Amino acid sequence: MQRYSIPTQAQEEEHLVAPQQTPVISPKTSRKITLPLEGGASDTWNVADDAGQYVTLFIRDTLNEAITQGASDVHFEPRSDCFLIRFRIDGVLTEYARLPFVQYQKILNTIKVLSDVDISEHALPQDGHIELSVQQVVSESTFSAEENAPSQDQTHFFDIRVSTFPSVNGEVIVMRILNRSGALLSLEELGMDDASLAVMRDILSLSYGMMLITGPTGSGKTTTLYALLRELKSEERNIITLEDPIEFHLDWLRQCEIREQRGFTFERAMASVLRQDPDVLMLGEIRGAETAEQAMRSALVGRIVCSTIHANTAVGAIARLVDLGVSRSILAHALHGIIAQRLVRKTCDQCKETYTPEPTNLAHFGLTPEHGPFYRGKGCSACSNTGHKGRIGIFSVMPVDATIQSMIFDQKPLAEIQDVAIQRGMKTLKMDAAVKIRAGLVSVEEAVRVL
Numbered sequence: 001m002q003r004y005s006i007p008t009q010a011q012e013e014e015h016l017v018a019p020q021q022t023p024v025i026s027p028k029t030s031r032k033i034t035l036p037l038e039g040g041a042s043d044t045w046n047v048a049d050d051a052g053q054y055v056t057l058f059i060r061d062t063l064n065e066a067i068t069q070g071a072s073d074v075h076f077e078p079r080s081d082c083f084l085i086r087f088r089i090d091g092v093l094t095e096y097a098r099l100p101f102v103q104y105q106k107i108l109n110t111i112k113v114l115s116d117v118d119i120s121e122h123a124l125p126q127d128g129h130i131e132l133s134v135q136q137v138v139s140e141s142t143f144s145a146e147e148n149a150p151s152q153d154q155t156h157f158f159d160i161r162v163s164t165f166p167s168v169n170g171e172v173i174v175m176r177i178l179n180r181s182g183a184l185l186s187l188e189e190l191g192m193d194d195a196s197l198a199v200m201r202d203i204l205s206l207s208y209g210m211m212l213i214t215g216p217t218g219s220g221k222t223t224t225l226y227a228l229l230r231e232l233k234s235e236e237r238n239i240i241t242l243e244d245p246i247e248f249h250l251d252w253l254r255q256c257e258i259r260e261q262r263g264f265t266f267e268r269a270m271a272s273v274l275r276q277d278p279d280v281l282m283l284g285e286i287r288g289a290e291t292a293e294q295a296m297r298s299a300l301v302g303r304i305v306c307s308t309i310h311a312n313t314a315v316g317a318i319a320r321l322v323d324l325g326v327s328r329s330i331l332a333h334a335l336h337g338i339i340a341q342r343l344v345r346k347t348c349d350q351c352k353e354t355y356t357p358e359p360t361n362l363a364h365f366g367l368t369p370e371h372g373p374f375y376r377g378k379g380c381s382a383c384s385n386t387g388h389k390g391r392i393g394i395f396s397v398m399p400v401d402a403t404i405q406s407m408i409f410d411q412k413p414l415a416e417i418q419d420v421a422i423q424r425g426m427k428t429l430k431m432d433a434a435v436k437i438r439a440g441l442v443s444v445e446e447a448v449r450v451l
């Protein structure tokens with residue numbers, strides 16, 4: 001499969017005569033957008049010609065601006081008389097540009113070519129992908145971007161997931177911006193404490209078994225999944241991932257994208273992937289009974305399997321797998337550990353102040369005012385007056401040791417399994433949150449919002 005990437009500054013200077021002012025990627029620019037395009041639609045678009053370069057440049061410029069402003073999504077929306085470009089910043093859509101409709105088709109076509117989707121398909125939704133490298137970025141949009149803030153002249157890679165969708169006015173394009181360096185955070189950087197890390201590394205040092213990550217949508221499971229793979233990264237290991245879709249493209253993994261429409265389903269992939277001789281297998285998500293069972297069996301025959309499953313707590317993941325019909329004996333033997341997690345906004349360091357939280361909120365985490373001082377962000381220019389900057393994970397790591405194993409096997413109630421795990425040193429999500437609240441990393445209110 002051929003993949004196009006948007007040309008870098010240097011490549012452009014080599015090949016491009018016009019425009020006179022080559023846009024420079026710089027933070028906090030407020031450039032006026034002009035697009036030197038005339039005429040209507042063209043289905044035979046050539047990216048290499050001059051106008052193509054202009055459009056490509058414009059798209060790259062728009063994406064740079066979106067990244068600079070910390071947007072998570074960029075929308076290209078055709079209306080009846082114009083088309084809009086809107087950015088989603090901190091969860092809210094804001095208008096970035098309003099352009100004549102006549103320019104839409106060229107932009108649409110170029111985006112389609114760049115993201116490797118069928119340019120002649122207008123009636124059906126399509127999914128594509130663009131890789132973008134930029135020299136300078138000021139971004140706060142991704143998970144814990146703060147620790148990863150790029151310095152000047154550093155090249156950063158972004159994966160842009162492109163979705164086209166037919167509307168009455170034409171195809172709408174929505175781009176999701178994923179910061180690849182955000183996918184390369186270590187477990188420490190994600191906010192996992194030393195004790196949980198030691199447990200995790202113990203589990204991963206075994207040559208087989210399954211590690212599951214659980215949490216609701218948007219809890220950062222995928223980021224943690226990649227952090228686990230980073231722990232397992234080694235020249236001697238063949239790491240294969242099955243993902244739907246691939247969120248971050250990484251060279252040191254053998255990544256495979258599931259394509260349900262073409263019949264390449266998780267079940268189909270799982271049935272063949274063991275013949276690809278993997279040491280480590282990563283499944284984006286366990287959704288169905290068959291995949292769950294196949295993954296568990298792979299874990300029993302000498303593979304490390306990492307995946308995610310939708311549940312609220314670590315023991316909840318066990319219940320979910322039982323519900324799916326996975327046999328308790330396979331479950332007890334294959335499952336080596338479960339990570340439950342949530343994502344919370346970190347208190348801004350620049351405007352952190354002490355305050356007295358509501359005692360009922362404190363009680364939620366087993367805390368009293370005597371455990372203070374407690375901190376919150378007052379709001380400043382560094383955090384756009386939100387009092388929060390960056391994000392951090394709240395973790396609960398449950399090792400499935402011999403004791404827990406026999407409890408799963410004996411169909412013990414989940415509450416009992418959880419109590420025993422706590423006695424043996426497991427921190428619940430609330431316990432981990434309490435530690436982070438007392439350390440001033442997270443405000444009580446923010447923790448209450450998520451837990």
Ligand SMILES: [Zn+2]
Pocket residue numbers: 348349350351352377378379380381382383384385387388
């Ligand atoms: Zn602040």
